[in-house]
Amino acid sequence: MGEVVEPGVVLLAEGLEHSFGAVRALAGLSFRVAAGELYGLIGADGAGKTTALRILAGLMRPGRGTARIAGKDPADARSGVRELLGYMPQRYSLYGDLSVGENLRFFAELFCLDRRVFAERSERLLGITRLARFIDRPAEKLSGGMYKKLALACALLHRPEVLLLDEPTNGVDPVSRLDLWELLYGFVAEGMSVVVSTPYMDEAERCHRVGLLHGGRLLLEGAPERLVGGFEGVVLRVTGDLEKVERQLEGAGVIAVAPLGGSLRVVVGAEAAGPVEAELRGLGAEVERLRPNFEDLFLARAGGEGLPFDRAQGVRAEGAEEQRAQRGEG
Amino acid sequence: MGGAATAGAAIVVEGLGRRFGSFDAVREVSFGVGRGEIFGYLGANGAGKSTTIRILCGLLAPTAGRARVAGIDVRADPEGVKRRIGYMSQKFSLYPDLTVEENLDFFGGAYGLSGKALAQRIDALVAEVGLEAQRRVQTRSLPGGWQQRAALAGALLHDPEILFLDEPTAGVDPASRREFLALVRRRVRRGVTVFLTTHYMDEAEYCGRVGLMVDGRLATLGTPAELKARHVPGAFFAVRAGRRADLLAMLPGLDGVLAANPYGAGFRVRVDPARLSVEGLAARCRGVDAGAEIEPAGATLDDVFLQVVAGGRA
Known part of the structure; x- marks a missing residue:
């Protein structure tokens, strides 16, 4: 299990800093997630959510600070950490001309699942995502919500202990969005740790615990009802x-x-x-x-903290670089 | 579901339909939007929202029924409709490599404005949306909230009576969202009508009335309060407890419990107050988990949406 950080802590971010050129995307981000916890990283576009999740997924190394998944360095491919991790980026690349079933089989082969295990897991995932009747439909012909659910199923085939989801509900209609949350509640009930990022304040209350990310670090953290109670x-x-x-x-x-x-x-x-x-x-x-709601709280707290861009100049300080980094990933 | 099809209505839709081949994207949709109203038009992807908007903006002819926008029949005079309305969506409204000013100049030309009149309009709008200092900045390098305000200025260039806002706030930070809303409301106070689509139910709460589309039909229409009373009657409570699984197993079988769904670290319960009191609910919950906390929680439009679209599943 590598170095043990703290009992029960499955994901650790400690003093993460990262810059893209002159743009500071993360400025000392620290948080921890326990087993079976649904943690929300809440912040507007450009707050640093994507950079944080990419570092935790091991896709890039932070400029400074420590990221650990079950005590292991996510950027160290030899540590076996990849098998513990599921990651769903904002634009998940499924194969558009492959069917739902073929995409699942492809990802199963990447993780070397044997035939029987694959059959069992894909059946269950197709069932809970309600995608079973679309098994022969090409991924590119799925609606936005169904596509996200297929991407989620692919990210779950290898039974990760930690699931990182970057804005899974963005652009997804309300019913599919509620479906996604329902799925997540099922996984955390089985002990999985889930980190979900969202720009939508009204989704904060759906999480067990949230961190409000602003300007590359946490402005507030805690159980949503407790935080709102402090407004x-x-x-x-x-x-x-x-x-x-x-x-x-x-x-x-x-x-x-x-x-x-x-x-x-x-x-x-x-x-x-x-x-x-x-x-x-x-x-x-x-x-x-x-x-009061979460947005009231955010505005009250973020108001005096300076905005994530330079008001006087009005030029985006963060986000542009982050988007560029994302595009590079393809 | 007729609605307020009065003489002063900004939008009147009667039996509207649009068929693509053998697929009915919009079927027998009727509603009215009053002048100065903020009307919310909601629905899942593929429910017919975009098709309706395209018809109302004069971009697509209906195959059944009628629609009058600002008093003009969309089928008879689509160009006339376009002159009276403004349209803005987060996604398509700006050219990223043009500056704010160049974008507005371009849109002004498209609306037949030019010369001094256009220059004055641009000055006034740039001031109205607070982008004076950003006039000469390429829109791609503006933060989302400022792009949104530039797009709003573009949609207001020809002083429209009706503003169509198609998911206008996706991804924008809360401070910018509030500023944007204040700008829109300033126009509403001057009599402008707003037709808004959104996937976010807290935004739908802003609307005076809300219509919900399901499979091409208008499934329900009313004020947010009416929709909640109609589709998810009863009282909502937030329950927080350590022994969640035990509580979730007990609650659905309890007389008077209409629904119990996981929500955050606890769950939400809807009860029929005639059959189960708060005290009764609290007593039963504490019987399972002595530390259970119960507090009142209002219905949301998410609850309505789920009930209408999915029959309360989840």
């Missing part, structure tokens, strides 16, 4: 004469205003909440307190 502002649903309400809200203490199904969703600082509520009720508006 210090107040979220209101305001219903009534919205024009009047909006004029009233142009004062201090209001963090954000967004539409919400014909009402307004208003985020205010904790101290301003009482007075703002009273003013709005004075206008005859109906005011109800809502649960």
Whole structure:
């Protein structure tokens, strides 16, 4: 098993730093994932998610810092670490002109699975991904959601202990997206560790634990409900004469205003909440307190931290290089 | 499912259909969108959303039914429709190797604007979306949120009454998303109508009304609150507990439990409050796991979507 880091820790990232030329993609990223844990790496485009996952998958070495999968260096092909790892990049390259079944067989041969083991596992994976009836369909003729599920099945054939998924739900319709989450819950229940990256804040609550990645390092980490519970502002649903309400809200203490199904969703600082509520009720508006969400938390915390690009110049500082690195992978 | 087909409607769709060969991409779709409304149009990939948008933007003729956009029949005068609407999608709206200004100049030409009038429009829009300092930057080197605002400026050049936003916020960071939304809302307050597609249910919550497409048909239509009450009635609770597997085995058989699905470190339970109280649910959960925590959680449009499209599977 190589060096043992800490009991129960299956994935370790310690002080990861990486730059592409002058662009700093990772700036000291550290996190750990336990067996059977579903960990979400949440961040916008350019936050460093892809670079982190590529390092953990052993596809590149970090400029600085340590990555370990079950105590082994993922970039060391001789360590046997590849058999422990499943990795699904954003644009997973399946063979478009091969059928669903042929793609599975191809990946089984890469991992030298014997015929009986392959038959057993592919049947199970085709069943849980509901792809069995499309077994003869060429991969290029699958919908986005089905293609992702096939890619996931291929990444799982060799029964990895750690599964790394880079934005598996991006561009996938809601039903397929919920299917994917359901599959992941099944795997972690069996003890697999899963790291899933997503730019969507509303997916944070689906994870056991999340790290908010911003500017190449973690801004926050913890169980989503605990993190949201620590949000210090107040979220209101305001219903009534919205024009009047909006004029009233142009004062201090209001963090954000967004539409919400014909009402307004208003985020205010904790101290301003009482007075703002009273003013709005004075206008005859109906005011109800809502649960804050992850996006509220992210904005409150990331606001003072500087953005992942230079505002004054408006030129993307990160992401462009990261995308280039991705394209290189093909 | 007619909806508000009033005289002031921005979009009126009646029995709309589009057949490709023997495949009906859109079937008997009817709805109305009021002026100044934010209307959400949702559905799985292949459910008929894009076909509907192409018809409403005058890019594709319907094979059945009618659609009037800004009072113009899309079949009779597709060019007239194009002059009255703006269209923006995250993917196709900008030329990456042109600057912001060059892109706007190009789109302005396409809308028949030129000279001083176009220059003034560009000045005003660049200011409106806050890209003055980035006018001469190639759009490919702008962060996603700024590209999105440049694309919005492009869609607003000819001052459209109706704005079609096709998955406009994919991959954009939350701060940019909020800024973008504020820009769109400023237009809505001036009477512009928004027709929005999105895969993200928190974004669908912004909409005044939401239509959900399934297999080419409009399966349901209403305000987010109406859809939740109609399709996933009852009360939702978030349950967190150590002995998840035991709880998940017990709950579905409990009288009054309508659904129980894994969610994060715990799961979500939907109950019929007439048959099972919060106290009852908490007592049964704590009977299995003394440390179980139960707290109220609202229904989401994800719940609605799953119920309507997949009959509550998962």
